[in-house]
Amino acid sequence: MTYQNDILKVASLPLPWEKLKGCNILVTGATGLIGSCLVDVLMMHPNREYHVYAAGRNEARARSLFARYVDDVTFHFVQYDVMQPIQADVPFHYMIHAASNASPNFFSKQPVEVMKANVLGVCHLMDYGLQHDLRRFLYVSTGEVYGEGDGRVFSEDYSGYVNTMSSRSCYPSSKRAAETLCVAYAEEYGVDAVVARLSHVYGPHFTESDTRVYAQFIRNVLQGEDIVMKSTGEQFRSWCYVVDAVKGLLYVLMKGESSNAYNVADASSCISIRQLAEMVAGIGGRKVVVDVPAEDEKRGYNPVTKSVFSTEKLEELGWVVTGSMHEKMERTIGECKKR
Numbered sequence: 001m002t003y004q005n006d007i008l009k010v011a012s013l014p015l016p017w018e019k020l021k022g023c024n025i026l027v028t029g030a031t032g033l034i035g036s037c038l039v040d041v042l043m044m045h046p047n048r049e050y051h052v053y054a055a056g057r058n059e060a061r062a063r064s065l066f067a068r069y070v071d072d073v074t075f076h077f078v079q080y081d082v083m084q085p086i087q088a089d090v091p092f093h094y095m096i097h098a099a100s101n102a103s104p105n106f107f108s109k110q111p112v113e114v115m116k117a118n119v120l121g122v123c124h125l126m127d128y129g130l131q132h133d134l135r136r137f138l139y140v141s142t143g144e145v146y147g148e149g150d151g152r153v154f155s156e157d158y159s160g161y162v163n164t165m166s167s168r169s170c171y172p173s174s175k176r177a178a179e180t181l182c183v184a185y186a187e188e189y190g191v192d193a194v195v196a197r198l199s200h201v202y203g204p205h206f207t208e209s210d211t212r213v214y215a216q217f218i219r220n221v222l223q224g225e226d227i228v229m230k231s232t233g234e235q236f237r238s239w240c241y242v243v244d245a246v247k248g249l250l251y252v253l254m255k256g257e258s259s260n261a262y263n264v265a266d267a268s269s270c271i272s273i274r275q276l277a278e279m280v281a282g283i284g285g286r287k288v289v290v291d292v293p294a295e296d297e298k299r300g301y302n303p304v305t306k307s308v309f310s311t312e313k314l315e316e317l318g319w320v321v322t323g324s325m326h327e328k329m330e331r332t333i334g335e336c337k338k339r
Contacts, residue, residue, distance in 0.1 A: 001327070001331060002331055002334065002335070003203070003204055003243070003331050003332065003334070003335040004335075006241075006243040006328075006331065007037070007040050007041055007044055007243060008044055009243075010041050010243055010246060010247045010250070011040075011041045011042075011044035011045045011046065012045075012046060013247065013250070015250055015251070015254050015255070016254050016255070017045060017047065017254075019254055020049070020050045020094065020254075021049045021050065022049060022050065023050045023051070023093035023094055023135070024050070024051045024053060024090055024091060024092050024093055024094075025042060025050055025051065025052050025053065025092070025093070025094045025095075025096065026053045026055060026078070026092035026094070026095045026096065026125075027039055027042070027052065027053065027054055027055060027096045027098060028055045028056075028080065028082055028095070028096070028097050028098055028099035028121070028125070029055075029056065029097070029098035029099030029100065029140075030054035030055055030056045030062065030077075030098075031054075031056035031057075031058050031061045031062050031065060031207070032056070032098065032099070032205075032206075032207060033201065033203055033204075033205055033206045033207070033210070033242055034098050034140065034198070034201060034242060034245060034246065034249075035054070035056070035096075035098040035099070036065050036066075036205045037203060037205070037242045037243060037245075037246045038096065038098065038246045038249060039052060039054045039065075039066065041243075041246050041247075041250070043066075043069055043072070043074075043075060048074060050074065051074045051075075051076065052074060052075050052076070053076045053077075053078050053090065053092065054066060054075070054076070054077050054078065055077075055078040055079075055080040055099070056077075056078075056079070056080065056099070057079065057080070057081050059077065059079050061207070062077045063077075065205065082097075082099045082117055082120065082121030082124060082125070083113075083116060083117055083120055083121070084124065085124045085127070085128065086124060086125070086128045088128075089132075090132070091132040091133040091134075092128070092129065092132060092134065093133060093134065093135045093136075094134075094135060094136050094137075094138070094253065095125055095129055095134060095136075095137045095138065096138045096140065096249065096253065097121065097122065097125055097137065097138065097139050097140060098140040099117070099121060100114075100117065100118055100121075100140070100142075100175075101113070101114045101117060101171075102142070102171070102210075102212070103207075103209055103210045103211050103212060104211050104212065105209065105211045106209075107167075107168050107170055107171050108167075108168070111167040111168075111170035112170070114170045114171055114174060115170045115173070115174040117174075118171075118174035118175055118177070118178045119174055119177050119178055119181065121178070122139065122178045122181045122182065122185075123181065125137070126181070126182075126185045126189075126191060129191065130185075130189055130191065134191065134192075135192060136192045136193070136194065136253065136258075137182065137185075137191055137192065137193040137194070138193075138194050138195075138196065138249065138252060138253045138256075139178060139179065139182050139193065139194070139195045139196070140196055140198065140249065141175050141178065141179055141195050141196060141197045141198070141261070142171070142172070142175050142197060142198055143197050143198065143199050143200075143238065143263065143265070143307055143309055144171055144172040144175060144304070144307075145159075145162075145172055145175050145176045145179065145197060146158060146159065146160045146197075146304075146307065147159070147160035147161045147162035147172060147304065148160050148161045148162075148304050148305065149161075149304075149306065149307070151306065153308050153309065153310045154263065154307070154308065154309050154310060155263070155310040155312070155313070156197070156260075156261045156262065156263060156310075156313055162176070179195050179261065182194075182195055182259075183259050186258065186259045187259075192258045193258065193259060194252050194253070194256040194257070194258060194259070194260060194261075194262070195252075195260070195261040195262070196248060196249050196252045196256075196261070196262055196264050197261055197262065197263050197264065197309070198240065198245055198248075198264045198265075199237065199238035199239060199240045199245075199263070199264065199265035199266070199307070199309050200212075200214070200237050200238065200239050200240070200307075201239070201240050201241075201242050201245045202214040202239060202240075202241060202242065202328075202329065202332060203241060203242025203243065203245075203332050203335075204242075204332050204335035204336045204339065205335075205339070206218075213229075213230075213273055213276065213277075214276060214280070216228070217276065217277055217280040217281070218280060218332070218333055218336055220280075220284075220286065221280055221281065221283070221284025221285075221286050221333065222284070222333070222336060222337065224286075225286065226281070226286045226287050226288065226289050227277045227280060227281045227284075227286060227287070227288045227289070228289055228290075228291045229273070229274070229277050229288055229289065229290050229291070230290075230291060230292070231273065231290075232274065232290065233272055233273035233274025233275075233276075233277055233290075234272055234273070234274065234305070235272060235273050235304070235305055235306070235307075236270065236271070236272050236305065236306045236307070236308065237270065237271070237272075237273070237276075237306075237307050237308075238265035238266070238267075238269065238270050238307060238308050238309045239265070239266060239269040239270070239271065239276070239325060240264060240265050240266045240269060240321075241266065241269075241321075241323075241325070241328040241332070242332075243328075244264075244266055244321050244328075245264050247319065248262070248264035248314055248319050249264070251314060251317045251318065251319040252264075252314070252317070255317045255318065256317065260313075262313050262314045262317075263309040263310060263311050263313065263314060264309075264311070264314060265308075265309035265311055266311075266321045266325065267311055267321070268321070268324070268325065269325040270308050271325070274288070279325070279326060279329055280329060280333070283326075283329060283330055283333055284333065
């Protein structure tokens, strides 16, 4: 199995694809880890009868990622920054909003811009959709909205603690606000909106500026280096392979109940940061070393000690995950080597 095989399997799932027939689908954040995988799945569907609009800021990266679609009349790249209103006149019937600065270096250096992008992005897209035949809006949120919990597994009706007086809270606080904006637009203007709360996601095609731990670990082994861990690695997380996460997004898009949130995680992939480092190091034939981070690095770190999700609600829609995290991490690193 390869990453591309995984893409093809999801593209062939027996989902109600007929809902998308004749529609225009906008994917924001299309050049990121999740957005690029989603675009690939949508474009690989064997009976595609819709148009895909991949929106992102980096046109050069888009040309590299989506070179195979350049002559396909159903594919369109839209250079777009969610901080600004959309300058177009295309009816986007389905919007999948996956654009967000999710890398810790942005949280410490540009917290204002992180908050603005998350909140204004929803406003700009919703306002455009209201004037251009929007049928459904899928907001790609994060499990960070749960904050620090009390030890329980997070279900969609739970809300933990987020310290609003920390600039690091720019990300979870603005994601919470964006979710509320979705249901506010639903109630006030009748928008059909759904929310997917992703756990920590790993996979290939992360951006050069991505400083999340898994991306750093993979860079280490690809460069023939030992993995440098910036903590003792005790934080415990739910993880999800990007292709499984995208599969979850499609289930929420096509089968989710309006004004509802759904957790997307792999129940078999709950491990500590240390275990993750050792897994990647083992695949790459390297070892793990600990390096105490500088204070400015620490400011961007997620302070939550345990983040484990319940996926019962998504599984009720028919979503299932198979295969081990180790196998999927091997495929991830294999795809990264190709690039």
